[in-house]
Amino acid sequence: MMEGLLNPQTFMVFKVVVVFVAVLTLVALATWAERRGAAFIQDRVGPNRVALFGKIRIFGLGQPLADGLKLFFKEDVLPLNVDRVLYTIAPVISFIPATMTFAAIPFGKPFVKNGIQYFLSILPPDTNIGVLYIFALAGMGVYGIIIGGWASNNKWSILGAMRASAQVISYELAMTLAVVGVVISAGSLRLDRIIEAQNGLWNIVPQFIGAIVFFVSMFAETNRLPFDFAEGESEIIGYHTEYMSMKFSMFFLAEYANMITASGLFVTLYLGGWHFPILDSTVIGSVVAFVIKLLFVLWCFIWVRWTLPRFRYDQLMRLGWKVMLPLSLINLVIVALFYAYGG
Amino acid sequence: MALKKDVRLNWWDKIYLPAVFKGMYITISHFFKTLFTPPSKRYTIEYPDRKKEDIPEWYRGLHRLNTYPDGTLKCVACYCCATACPADAIYIEPEDLEDFDKDHPKEKAPKVFQIDLHRCIYCGFCEEACPKDAIVLTNHYEIVHTSREAGIIGIEDLIKTKREGGE
Amino acid sequence: MQLAFYILSFIAVFAAVMVVLSDRPIVSGLFLLLCFTAISGLYITLSAPFIAAMQLVVYSGAIIVLFLFVLMLLNQHRESPSKRNRFVTFVSVLGGVLIGVFIYLTMLKSKILLSYTKMSAVGGMKNNVETIAGVMFKKYFIPFELISILLLAAMVAAVFLSKKRV
Numbered sequence: 001m002m003e004g005l006l007n008p009q010t011f012m013v014f015k016v017v018v019v020f021v022a023v024l025t026l027v028a029l030a031t032w033a034e035r036r037g038a039a040f041i042q043d044r045v046g047p048n049r050v051a052l053f054g055k056i057r058i059f060g061l062g063q064p065l066a067d068g069l070k071l072f073f074k075e076d077v078l079p080l081n082v083d084r085v086l087y088t089i090a091p092v093i094s095f096i097p098a099t100m101t102f103a104a105i106p107f108g109k110p111f112v113k114n115g116i117q118y119f120l121s122i123l124p125p126d127t128n129i130g131v132l133y134i135f136a137l138a139g140m141g142v143y144g145i146i147i148g149g150w151a152s153n154n155k156w157s158i159l160g161a162m163r164a165s166a167q168v169i170s171y172e173l174a175m176t177l178a179v180v181g182v183v184i185s186a187g188s189l190r191l192d193r194i195i196e197a198q199n200g201l202w203n204i205v206p207q208f209i210g211a212i213v214f215f216v217s218m219f220a221e222t223n224r225l226p227f228d229f230a231e232g233e234s235e236i237i238g239y240h241t242e243y244m245s246m247k248f249s250m251f252f253l254a255e256y257a258n259m260i261t262a263s264g265l266f267v268t269l270y271l272g273g274w275h276f277p278i279l280d281s282t283v284i285g286s287v288v289a290f291v292i293k294l295l296f297v298l299w300c301f302i303w304v305r306w307t308l309p310r311f312r313y314d315q316l317m318r319l320g321w322k323v324m325l326p327l328s329l330i331n332l333v334i335v336a337l338f339y340a341y342g343g
Numbered sequence: 344m345a346l347k348k349d350v351r352l353n354w355w356d357k358i359y360l361p362a363v364f365k366g367m368y369i370t371i372s373h374f375f376k377t378l379f380t381p382p383s384k385r386y387t388i389e390y391p392d393r394k395k396e397d398i399p400e401w402y403r404g405l406h407r408l409n410t411y412p413d414g415t416l417k418c419v420a421c422y423c424c425a426t427a428c429p430a431d432a433i434y435i436e437p438e439d440l441e442d443f444d445k446d447h448p449k450e451k452a453p454k455v456f457q458i459d460l461h462r463c464i465y466c467g468f469c470e471e472a473c474p475k476d477a478i479v480l481t482n483h484y485e486i487v488h489t490s491r492e493a494g495i496i497g498i499e500d501l502i503k504t505k506r507e508g509g510e
Numbered sequence: 511m512q513l514a515f516y517i518l519s520f521i522a523v524f525a526a527v528m529v530v531l532s533d534r535p536i537v538s539g540l541f542l543l544l545c546f547t548a549i550s551g552l553y554i555t556l557s558a559p560f561i562a563a564m565q566l567v568v569y570s571g572a573i574i575v576l577f578l579f580v581l582m583l584l585n586q587h588r589e590s591p592s593k594r595n596r597f598v599t600f601v602s603v604l605g606g607v608l609i610g611v612f613i614y615l616t617m618l619k620s621k622i623l624l625s626y627t628k629m630s631a632v633g634g635m636k637n638n639v640e641t642i643a644g645v646m647f648k649k650y651f652i653p654f655e656l657i658s659i660l661l662l663a664a665m666v667a668a669v670f671l672s673k674k675r676v
Contacts, residue, residue: 041370041374043373043385044386132563133563135571136566136570136571137566139566142575143540304367307370308366
């Protein structure tokens, strides 16, 4: 069976299927971890009662399944006077890039068999645009928010959409500039080269400022809680106020898929990708190391969400433009100077 | 009046990150504390599996009509409870007692005594108003019905309600 | 690849036409987005993924968002149907087509247009970024820097002009 998998075309299909299924499963698990983690942080118990066949409770792991079924069978009402086409297309626009971005991330060590090199990322790394691919598609995701907010025919939705898109655009700059530092240190846009360059010393150590900027911007880009102006679930209302059932759950899935991709990107850029002292000697071990790191960063998303309150809008903009952007520029200058004269 | 507090932050406070890490330490400590607490010692009582044991006696739960030891109702159908009831949940149909009972001197007794448990707000006013200590609220709190009709209970059910603390 | 080219160019042209024909500014903006995205797909078929990604990041990701922002903030009204008569419409469409054909013929003569297969062979998938960087920072270094300074000056001027008090 393993031999059959190594046919390049079959291997490609295998990778696509595995990654897609893994990401969507991880999305479900992330919603579960979010609710259980939140409960434990607040000394509660959280959802633990959904049982398989009415008997096996498995810590409430059936909850995402039950939620998904509920959303799937819910009535889908079209609000009055919405733009029908755009209203329907908006969740799709935010869902597709969210699931596509993970394609560029190498989740394991490349290996050679029978003279052919196999890369463990869907996008062939020799297209040479790994980082740019992710940023290009992540930039597309904001259209789901804008179109969804605009097509809903609701002033709160459009206000939420404006807030969210302004925030995403502002933090994209700082994020990109922080990544440029990593690209300089690796000398390539290819994500596998970036990982190779971190062998021994992970980027988070020499580029600590860049890592912090990237980490903070990551929360803003995925609209997560210290900066969740898009959703604003506690008091202000966001772009998907008028959405329900499957359309809402597509926005929801997109948010969690973006979290996973952002975690994967952070691991790739700053935490050394699949490198880990003993584990990365085998291919399987490298995948395991990558997944462990990814899960840790994903947990940080949840952890921070239940620790910090939301920023005010002007504070958010001030932080983005007056703190994060200069910090990322400082990081860029330091790294550039080091590699021009020191390295 | 808006209170304006003069807060001076030094450099260490202004970079925020130490405070963020402190907060994250607190949340993760709560996370692990709850994670390693066995379910029986958590604050949450997971109801159908575990029930709250120490319901105090003054808890106002399901109603009970008291009887004398020989089984006669203490109630004299005086309407005090029904008048006091703010939710209008008590319905009484009295009947005159022809044969005067020597042990329990009373002229009237309820023929029908119904409490609509869906209307009752468990305020305990009926208990306060009753001159004969006939109606009391016990500490049984598991009051469940599958229809509105089942929520209207009569004398037979009200007598059977257990006293506080079992029996 | 040929099929992809035809599909993508059809989408691009269709979207570009719809930008003009649509009577709602926001929908026009979204068709412009579709047009740019299709063009970035064309760049990929030309084996220039770097340019494709840049097209997505800069045009689709940043510029259209700003367009939509302004359109959403300014007005949300449908454009009233134009009052021009049929003759003017006919003449303007004819003129547009004629100008397009003229530009195409001129370019054909000046040999700026390469054939499709020839174009895809120029870049080569492998070292897109290095090729572009070599051209930008070695061959055309001074013009590139001058353009940067021009853009910076324009940016400062825009800030200066839009600010009421300095």
